[in-house]
Amino acid sequence: MRRLGAFQPRRTVWCPHVRRGRPGPTVRHRWLPCGMSNAVVDPETDPRATYALEPSRVRELTAGVVASGEGGTLTTYTPLTGAPLAVLPLSTAADVADAVRRARVAQRRWADVPVAERAAVLLRLHDLVFERQSGLLDLVQLESGKARSHAFEEVGDVAIVARHYGRRGPSYLADERHLGVFPLLTRSTEHRRPKGVVGVVSPWNYPLSLAVTDALPALLAGNAVVLRPDPQASLTALAGVELMVEAGIPDDLVQVVLGPGDPTGAAVVDHADYVCFTGSTATGRRVAQTAARRLVGASLELGGKNALYVADDADLRRAVPGAVRTCFSSAGQLCISTERLVVHEAVYDEFVGRFLDAVRRLRLGVGLDWGADVGSLVGEAQLDRVREHVEDAVAKGARVLAGGRHRPEIGPFVYEPTVLDGVTSAMTCRDTETFGPLVAVYAVADDAEAVRLANDTEYGLNASVWTRDRRRGRAIAARIHAGTVNVNEGYAAAWGSVGAPMGGMKASGLGRRHGREGILKYTESQNVAVQSLVGIGDIPGLRDERYARALTGALRVMKAVRLP
Numbered sequence: 010m011r012r013l014g015a016f017q018p019r020r021t022v023w024c025p026h027v028r029r030g031r032p033g034p035t036v037r038h039r040w041l042p043c044g045m046s047n048a049v050v051d052p053e054t055d056p057r058a059t060y061a062l063e064p065s066r067v068r069e070l071t072a073g074v075v076a077s078g079e080g081g082t083l084t085t086y087t088p089l090t091g092a093p094l095a096v097l098p099l100s101t102a103a104d105v106a107d108a109v110r111r112a113r114v115a116q117r118r119w120a121d122v123p124v125a126e127r128a129a130v131l132l133r134l135h136d137l138v139f140e141r142q143s144g145l146l147d148l149v150q151l152e153s154g155k156a157r158s159h160a161f162e163e164v165g166d167v168a169i170v171a172r173h174y175g176r177r178g179p180s181y182l183a184d185e186r187h188l189g190v191f192p193l194l195t196r197s198t199e200h201r202r203p204k205g206v207v208g209v210v211s212p213w214n215y216p217l218s219l220a221v222t223d224a225l226p227a228l229l230a231g232n233a234v235v236l237r238p239d240p241q242a243s244l245t246a247l248a249g250v251e252l253m254v255e256a257g258i259p260d261d262l263v264q265v266v267l268g269p270g271d272p273t274g275a276a277v278v279d280h281a282d283y284v285c286f287t288g289s290t291a292t293g294r295r296v297a298q299t300a301a302r303r304l305v306g307a308s309l310e311l312g313g314k315n316a317l318y319v320a321d322d323a324d325l326r327r328a329v330p331g332a333v334r335t336c337f338s339s340a341g342q343l344c345i346s347t348e349r350l351v352v353h354e355a356v357y358d359e360f361v362g363r364f365l366d367a368v369r370r371l372r373l374g375v376g377l378d379w380g381a382d383v384g385s386l387v388g389e390a391q392l393d394r395v396r397e398h399v400e401d402a403v404a405k406g407a408r409v410l411a412g413g414r415h416r417p418e419i420g421p422f423v424y425e426p427t428v429l430d431g432v433t434s435a436m437t438c439r440d441t442e443t444f445g446p447l448v449a450v451y452a453v454a455d456d457a458e459a460v461r462l463a464n465d466t467e468y469g470l471n472a473s474v475w476t477r478d479r480r481r482g483r484a485i486a487a488r489i490h491a492g493t494v495n496v497n498e499g500y501a502a503a504w505g506s507v508g509a510p511m512g513g514m515k516a517s518g519l520g521r522r523h524g525r526e527g528i529l530k531y532t533e534s535q536n537v538a539v540q541s542l543v544g545i546g547d548i549p550g551l552r553d554e555r556y557a558r559a560l561t562g563a564l565r566v567m568k569a570v571r572l573p
């Protein structure tokens with residue numbers, strides 16, 4: 010992570026008050042000029058510095074972090090204004106090993122708690138996230154810079170996942186009877202045993218959602234969790250854990266370690282019994298190698314270069330706002346957002362005209378209140394990446410149809426929602442994930458060309474198809490190589506339908522979150538087969554050839570009576 014303390018704006022501007030009128034318990038109002046110094050400001054000791062968050066609240070949140078002190082501290086900054094946010098304790102690799110040891114002890118007790126009681130905790134969490142949503146939204150915005158409405162998606166997501174696993178989880182985990190090798194004599198039952206300690210390594214872009222929702226099914230399945238949120242997402246994740254404990258999770262069952270990918274995240278991968286990783290494909294490959302060496306399982310939720318297709322019969326009144334939301338939610342820092350707009354040539358001019366009007370009307374803002382349509386990028390590295398992609402494309406002949414400018418007067422890392430056309434494979438943004446508010450538009454002659462273009466990527470995370478004909482939408486979806494396809498929606502329909510699996514094909518990942526797969530991955534299946542009356546191969550009076558003949562006959566009968 011780049012330290013925002015090293016960020017120096019081109020000119021000194023006074024940070025705007027991030028909250029208008031509505032005082033809150035955790036957020037401070039006094040601000041200093043952004044980037045007063047290019048040295049890292051320590052808000053604990055530097056009288057010029059003002060935290061964006063009360064230090065007492067930070068201390069409360071970080072009190073349970075497993076950090077011996079050897080790892081030092083890290084000052085984080087809010088992308089909303091560049092102001093210092095918090096001083097975080099960092100965990101060393103030895104601290105991570107210690108966290109795993111503590112989690113292992115707690116897990117043994119938790120696995121004995123009846124699953125119905127474990128599920129009740131999730132249902133209580135559902136209510137708590139709504140009760141405490143104001144404070145959660147503040148934290149999500151302060152750490153990620155996103156607009157409040159996009160932060161709310163995370164609160165809603167936690168509630169939906171908690172409700173789903175709270176209600177359906179016990180049935181996913183229930184024992185399952187199977188036909189024994191010899192019916193009546195053999196009874197086979199499949200049990201779902203917890204893996205033990207699940208390591209969750211979560212990124213910064215959905216700081217609440219991705220830290221909490223992947224942990225919930227792991228906990229319900231009887232595991233402990235060692236959570237390593239991205240440093241830029243640590244406080245939100247800790248607030249999520251605080252609520253889990255309030256809902257009834259034993260306080261040593263979820264151990265939180267803080268620090269960068271290397272060494273802290275890597276140490277989690279080195280010690281956990283199963284790894285749930287969310288991040289880029291490049292890092293996912295490293296995580297997969299370590300997990301493979303240790304022979305532990307891993308689910309990898311990775312990057313995307315998602316396409317949205319507008320067919321010639323699409324209802325443009327819905328497609329235009331739907332596409333805008335899908336491209337620019339969380340300022341494009343959403344793994345399932347759209348970076349390639351594929352438009353049928355019959356509606357290209359009309360769709361693109363209306364789309365550009367809507368994009369230009371988007372309200373940019375960094376306030377801790379409702380109203381902005383698009384917030385900030387998370388920091389300097391992300392801003393640089395977006396700028397580089399736009400500049401590279403323009404230098405090679407692409408046209409900027411909307412946006413294309415950094416807007417430091419709004420917030421240090423605000424970049425306009427940007428639309429390009431004329432993007433070719435010579436340009437970086439044609440195939441490389443930008444992870445920012447940048448979309449390229451392509452015209453196609455028919456559905457076949459749209460599908461070819463949608464599939465012309467190493468990724469396969471999410472896609473969207475807009476057509477009035479739902480049957481046509483399903484037929485197109487069947488030919489797109491992506492883990493989720495939304496018809497007449499951008500991403501939220503599939504993402505929010507949490508009874509069904511969600512995840513990536515091709516380089517977008519391994520394994521799935523949500524639904525049955527999203528919880529059973531945290532379990533080991535165990536087949537307990539109980540043999541009664543006579544043993545197999547051990548029938549009195551029957552040996553060798555006679556036994557083989559009897560068995561042949563029995564197996565033929567079993568097929569004839571259509572046993573599965």
Ligand code: NAD
Nearest residue numbers: 210211212239269270274275288289292310311312313344
């Ligand atoms: P990144 O891969 O650089 O980092 C992701 C996380 O992994 C970070 O918190 C980082 O600290 C940690 N990390 C780095 N090295 C590690 C290691 N060796 N072992 C363990 N952890 C390590 O990605 P990023 O740029 O921070 O996040 C954006 C990427 O994440 C995008 O590609 C985006 O598409 C992807 N993402 C995917 C999903 C999904 O569900 N598929 C969701 C959100 C983000």
